[in-house]
Amino acid sequence: MALKNADRLSSVEAIKENFESHNYICNTQxxxxxxxxxxxxxxILIEGPPGVGKxxxxxxxxxxxxxxxVRLQCYEGLDESKAIYEWKYGKxxxxxxxxxxxxxxxxEGATGLHESVVKLHEFGDVFFSEDFLEPRPLLKxxxxxxxxxxxxxEVDKSDHEFESLLLEMLSDxxxxxxxxxxxxxxxxxxxxxxxxxxxxxxxxxALKRRCLHLYIPFPDAALERQIVQARVxxxxxxxxxxxxxxxxxxxxxxxxxxxxxxxxxDWARTLILLHTESLDAELVKQTLNVILKFQEDIETAEADxxxxxxxxxxxx
Amino acid sequence: MDSTLVDFxxxxxxxxxxxxxxxxxxxxxxxxxxxxxxxxxxxxxLALVLSKTPEEKEAFHSCFDRFFSxxxxxxxxxxxxxxxxxxxxxxxxxxxxxxxxxxQPGAGNGQGSGGGAESSGEEDSNEPLDTTLDxxxxxxxLLLSGSRTELVVSMAEAGRAVEVNQIVVFTQxxxxxxxxxxxxxxxxxxxxxxxxxxxxxxxxSPMPQNHLARRLTKARDHLREQVRDYVEKQFFLHADESGxxxxxxxxxxxxxSNLEKRNFKDVQEIVFKMAKKLVAIHSKRRKTYKRGQxxxxxxxxxxxxxxxxxxxxxxxxxxxxxxxxxCICDVSGSVSNYSRFLLxxxxxxxxxxxxxxxxxxxxxxxEVTALFxxxxxxxxxxxxxxxxxxxxxxxxxxxxxxxxxxxxDVDNKTxxxxxxDARNNFGDAKAEILREMYEKSKRVIWLNPxxxxxxxxxxxxxxxxxxxCHQAEVCNSLTHLERVVSNLLKTAT
Numbered sequence: 005m006a007l008k009n010a011d012r013l014s015s016v017e018a019i020k021e022n023f024e025s026h027n028y029i030c031n032t033q034x035x036x037x038x039x040x041x042x043x044x045x046x047x048i049l050i051e052g053p054p055g056v057g058k059x060x061x062x063x064x065x066x067x068x069x070x071x072x073x074v075r076l077q078c079y080e081g082l083d084e085s086k087a088i089y090e091w092k093y094g095k096x097x098x099x100x101x102x103x104x105x106x107x108x109x110x111x112e113g114a115t116g117l118h119e120s121v122v123k124l125h126e127f128g129d130v131f132f133s134e135d136f137l138e139p140r141p142l143l144k145x146x147x148x149x150x151x152x153x154x155x156x157x158e159v160d161k162s163d164h165e166f167e168s169l170l171l172e173m174l175s176d177x178x179x180x181x182x183x184x185x186x187x188x189x190x191x192x193x194x195x196x197x198x199x200x201x202x203x204x205x206x207x208x209x210a211l212k213r214r215c216l217h218l219y220i221p222f223p224d225a226a227l228e229r230q231i232v233q234a235r236v237x238x239x240x241x242x243x244x245x246x247x248x249x250x251x252x253x254x255x256x257x258x259x260x261x262x263x264x265x266x267x268x269x270d271w272a273r274t275l276i277l278l279h280t281e282s283l284d285a286e287l288v289k290q291t292l293n294v295i296l297k298f299q300e301d302i303e304t305a306e307a308d309x310x311x312x313x314x315x316x317x318x319x320x
Numbered sequence: 321m322d323s324t325l326v327d328f329x330x331x332x333x334x335x336x337x338x339x340x341x342x343x344x345x346x347x348x349x350x351x352x353x354x355x356x357x358x359x360x361x362x363x364x365x366l367a368l369v370l371s372k373t374p375e376e377k378e379a380f381h382s383c384f385d386r387f388f389s390x391x392x393x394x395x396x397x398x399x400x401x402x403x404x405x406x407x408x409x410x411x412x413x414x415x416x417x418x419x420x421x422x423x424q425p426g427a428g429n430g431q432g433s434g435g436g437a438e439s440s441g442e443e444d445s446n447e448p449l450d451t452t453l454d455x456x457x458x459x460x461x462l463l464l465s466g467s468r469t470e471l472v473v474s475m476a477e478a479g480r481a482v483e484v485n486q487i488v489v490f491t492q493x494x495x496x497x498x499x500x501x502x503x504x505x506x507x508x509x510x511x512x513x514x515x516x517x518x519x520x521x522x523x524x525s526p527m528p529q530n531h532l533a534r535r536l537t538k539a540r541d542h543l544r545e546q547v548r549d550y551v552e553k554q555f556f557l558h559a560d561e562s563g564x565x566x567x568x569x570x571x572x573x574x575x576x577s578n579l580e581k582r583n584f585k586d587v588q589e590i591v592f593k594m595a596k597k598l599v600a601i602h603s604k605r606r607k608t609y610k611r612g613q614x615x616x617x618x619x620x621x622x623x624x625x626x627x628x629x630x631x632x633x634x635x636x637x638x639x640x641x642x643x644x645x646x647c648i649c650d651v652s653g654s655v656s657n658y659s660r661f662l663l664x665x666x667x668x669x670x671x672x673x674x675x676x677x678x679x680x681x682x683x684x685x686x687e688v689t690a691l692f693x694x695x696x697x698x699x700x701x702x703x704x705x706x707x708x709x710x711x712x713x714x715x716x717x718x719x720x721x722x723x724x725x726x727x728x729d730v731d732n733k734t735x736x737x738x739x740x741d742a743r744n745n746f747g748d749a750k751a752e753i754l755r756e757m758y759e760k761s762k763r764v765i766w767l768n769p770x771x772x773x774x775x776x777x778x779x780x781x782x783x784x785x786x787x788x789c790h791q792a793e794v795c796n797s798l799t800h801l802e803r804v805v806s807n808l809l810k811t812a813t
Contacts (some may be wrong), residue, residue, distance in 0.1 A: 016361065038362040043353050044346070051374070082638060085617060200651055206596075209372075217372040309383050 005309075006192055007151045009069045013042045027234045028057070028064040031227060037218040038065060044183040047174045047197035049212060051160075054202055054221035055264025059157055061220075062198035066153040073153045074195070076141040076161035084169055088179055090138045096131050132183035142173055143187060151193030167211050173197075174214045223265060225252050231265055236272040246283045247272055250316040251295065259304060263295040271295050281319060285310045322348060327485055328387050329370070332558040335383045337376045343369060359388075369474045385559055457534060465537040471543075473513070475550055478503035484551060485558045494552045513537055572798040587798065588697070590660060594802045595668035612637035632670035644733050645808070648722065651705055652682040652713045652742030658769045661798065662739050663696045665805055673809070678727075680704045682716040685721035695725060715744045715781065719753035730760045735808060737793070739767045742782045751784040758788045767795035767804060 012022045019035040038061075041048045043234045050058040064071035076087055110127075114120045139147060145154040156170070173179055174197065177189040189195060199215060201207055223231060232239065239247075248268065255262045263271075271294045280287060288309050296302045305312075325347060329339050336768060346369045354365045363384050375756035389604070455461050462471055473588060477486075482499040515534035568590055618634040626632065647666055649659035659680070666676045677689045685709050692700045736757055758764050766789045768775060775782035785793040795804060 033364050033368075035370050036361065040350060040353070040365055040368055044349055046346070050366075050374075082635070091617065093620070150389070207338075209338070212372040213342055217377075218368060219374050219377055221374075306737040 007069055007196070009043075011044070012058065012068055012218050013039060015039070018299065020304060022068050023064060024234070026064050026067055028060060029227060029231045029234050030061070030246050031223075034061065034218065034220065037216055041216055042196060044106060044216075045177075045194055047199060047215045048201045048218050049201065049207065049215035050218045050220060051203050053222065053262070053264060055266035056220045056222060058200040059155065062144070062153055062155040062200070064189045065196065065198070069153070069196075071152050071196075072148065073155055073313060074141050074145045074148070075155045075157060077157045078159050078166070079274065080146075080163060082162045082166055085140070087140050087169065088101060088142045089140055089181060092136045092138050093232065093289060096136055099131065104299060121232070121245045127181065129265045134184065137181075137184070138143065142170075143179060145195045145197075146173075146177065146179060146189045148195065149190055151190070152195050154195040154197045156197065156199045158202060159199045160204045160207060164208065170199075170211055171214065174211070186200070222255060222262075228252070228265065228268060232272050235269045236276065239272050239276055240281075243280065243282060245319075246276065246316045250312055252282065253312050253315060254295070255307070257305065259296070259301045260298045261296070283313050284314045288313055302305070323480070325351065327480075328384075330485060331387050332370060332383055333559055337371055337379055337383070339370050342482045360795035362440060381555070386553060389553070393635050455509075455512060455532060457505065457512045457567040459509040460512055460536050460539075462510075463543060464535065465495045474504055475500065475547060479550065479554065480721050482614050484554045485729040487551070487558055488556050490555060493551050493555060494546070496554075496772040497544065497548045500551065501549050504543075504547075505541075509536065509540055513540070572802075575796045584698075587661065588664065591664050594798070595665060595805075611635060644731075645673055645735050645737065646726070646730070647676060647737045648685070648718070648739070649678065649680050650682065650713060651680045651709050652711075653709070654707065654743075655739065655741055655769060656705060658767070658796065659739055660697075661801060662737070662767070663692060663701070665801055667692050667697065669805065669809075670801065677726075679722070679726075681713075681718040681721070683706055683711040683717050684708065685718045685725070687726075687779065712745050713740070713743060714740065714747050715740070715785075716750040719750040723753050723756070726761070727756070730757060732760070732762050734761045735763045736805075737765045737767065737808075738768075738789075741768055741770050741780065742766075742785055743779050744781045746779050747782045749781045751781070751788055754785055758790070763790045764788065765790065765804065765808070766792040767800075768792065770794070771798045 011018075013019055013061055016032065016035045016039050018301065019038050020030060020032070023030050023035070037048050037050075040046065050061065065074055103157055111120050111123060114123050137143075145152055147155055159167070159170075177194045178186050180186045199211075222228075225248055228251070229244060232244050232248060236244075251263055251268050251271070269301070274294050275287075277292070278287070290304060292302050292305060292309070329344050329347070332339050345528065347366055350365050350369050351362075356363050363381070366384070367377055367380050369777045371377045410457070415723045450800065455464055482496065483502050484500065487493070487496055513533055513536050516529050517538070517676070520530050520533060536777050561693060570587070571587055571590060612638040619630060619632070622634060623630050645666065647662065649655075649660050658742050662763040663678055666678070667677075673754060677687065678692060679685050680688050688700065688704050688708075691703060694700075695703075721798060754764070766782075766785060772779060772794055775786070782792065793804065796800060
């Protein structure tokens with residue numbers, strides 16, 4: 005397989021560096037996963053808490069390889085007509101109406117029922133051909149001649165049946181459409197597939213078996229500092245350290261939803277907007293709603309803000 | 321290398337990581353790509369291919385470290401006990417040459433042998449060496465040449481030859497140690513030592529020979545230790561978990577009331593596992609709604625047969641069937657254990673049966689749904705026992721309470737599970753209320769921990785209650801529980 009710009013994925017170190025230049029800081033595991041996914045031609049199933057950059061990984065990969073990112077957002081009730089293909093029923097009906105008149109011309113000269121039918125057969129299955137096919141994300145991804153990045157987002161939100169629909173695509177990079185046949189990806193330009201899951205339910209073994217499994221946990225302090233620096237470069241170093249230490253401490257608390265990296269970044273932006281020089285308890289209390297998304301979490305945290313802020317100030 | 325990988329996969333499976341043959345093939349492909357040069361890289365790569373949940377990943381990393389750990393092989397002669405005390409008791413460790421002790425030349429007058437560059441440093445003799453004797457037997461050569469890697473390789477090969485990965489119980493450790501030693505050529509070494517010592521006894525052997533004999537004996541004993549360690553490790557890799565599985569199987573069948581407190585944790589784990597299995601099987605049940613968005617494609621297809629008249633409509637949305645369960649548990653002393661596990665089971669199934677309402681009673685009925693939803697099973701259970709566990713059982717009273725408070729919530733989709741021994745202390749049975757429940761609900765299931773023969777003996781009222789139940793069953797082990805819950809999910813519509 006040889007996608008465009010594939011040399012950017014030539015080794016784990018290269019991947020790390022290239023991702024970094026696209027402002028995505030990744031650890032060795034993530035880089036290894038991308039490396040293997042490309043070279044073994046396997047999809048990656050990415051799991052982890054919300055906001056650690058699962059979707060971002062796929063998007064960055066698309067940017068890096070300069071390929072289009074075809075995205076399929078999963079939700080309950082998603083089915084093949086939304087994910088794979090749909091017939092253009094309106095067009096079909098319209099065409100039958102229009103063609104009714106020309107039918108006479110086509111059948112001209114034919115005598116008897118048998119001959120007419122033979123004549124009709126010559127035209128083949130006009131109405132169930134590619135012209136009347138509305139491709140949806142999965143089919144689109146296969147049609148890309150240049151190859152593409154296929155992102156199947158939040159696959160855990162879809163139904164069990166849908167997972168089974170994906171299997172053919174994931175293992176063989178092909179899809180079967182009963183009326184037309186099997187559509188295959190260009191063997192040299194197979195799409196690079198990313199699936200993400202928030203683990204709201206267990207993904208079936210059949211799907212897992214076909215994928216590499218990458219788990220992205222919350223980053224450690226050093227990595228998180230790097231990420232904040234890459235994403236919000238205008239933030240001052242000491243504030244960045246304080247902020248990351250604070251968030252890391254917050255994650256150890258018993259909260260309904262702990263703040264993720266995306267919240268850290270949002271908070272960093274907020275603090276810059278407020279022209280903050282250094283963390284203080286009052287300010288933290290006022291901006292707590294940026295990082296915590298449940299009222300009860302905010303209440304739990306508020307009691308400890310002073311303590312945590314002091315800790316963050318001391319360590320940074 | 322392929323067979324090593326297969327062994328590794330086997331070890332992973334015993335560590336409860338599910339690896340399919342297809343994944344093994346993937347791993348081989350991955351090996352070709354990654355190679356063996358970078359351990360960390362290899363580990364990360366295999367982790368991506370073989371382990372598919374966060375828990376499995378953790379297990380994978382420790383398993384990988386244990387499986388591919390050869391560094392721990394201690395260098396012969398380097399560890400302390402040897403160098404200090406060459407005259408020590410280690411010499412007599414084996415019966416067949418215990419007589420060697422008779423003529424101990426002692427370390428001081430032994431001619432230091434500088435055979436292997438690595439072993440010379442550790443030997444206690446500082447004297448100059450004039451003769452160097454090399455051992456004859458292959459194993460002896462290997463031992464004294466001091467090449468750790470070769471020794472490890474030879475040990476691993478011997479291990480494979482005797483199929484040490486088939487080890488099942490810990491009593492086999494000795495057997496496998498012996499087998500591996502034999503496969504490594506212990507006999508040759510033994511013979512050589514024997515000959516050397518015989519010469520020594522006869523008084524005709526020169527010093528270097530004596531010394532060699534001693535060094536070989538030491539090395540052999542040391543090797544035995546290493547092999548034992550190796551077998552131990554293999555045991556942990558391959559057999560430890562199958563022992564656990566055996567225990568789990570037993571626990572599933574044991575009567576719940578006989579369970580000891582120390583087993584609760586294991587049982588809880590089993591319950592979660594069983595529940596997970598049931599969730600996986602049953603979460604797919606769904607039927608289509610009769611309203612919502614029209615499924616154009618399906619409708620057109622189905623109506624081809626009616627000449628294209630849109631007549632038989634199909635809808636897109638589907639809904640999951642979820643049983644509505646009400647669970648009434650007797651928590652008086654004799655039955656409380658059963659209630660504990662039934663409730664544990666039901667609340668582990670929150671994914672497939674989100675609507676469980678549970679009630680506890682010994683005489684007064686109380687709803688404990690919120691308690692179980694908000695706190696851990698252990699805690700909820702002990703609080704339930706505290707609040708409702710006292711007093712003599714009174715089923716009549718319980719039914720009265722149920723009728724007064726909850727009868728309105730029972731509809732034709734509700735399944736009612738009653739868990740109790742039906743021992744009513746000769747009070748009013750109030751079976752007519754159960755009859756009413758029977759008529760209103762979808763199903764009434766009575767689970768009785770006592771064997772059927774004692775259902776009508778003494779103050780037991782099963783004779784009156786059973787006819788008013790759709791199903792009355794003996795239930796006294798985890799297997800029974802699983803069956804009941806599985807049936808519950810299967811017939812839920």
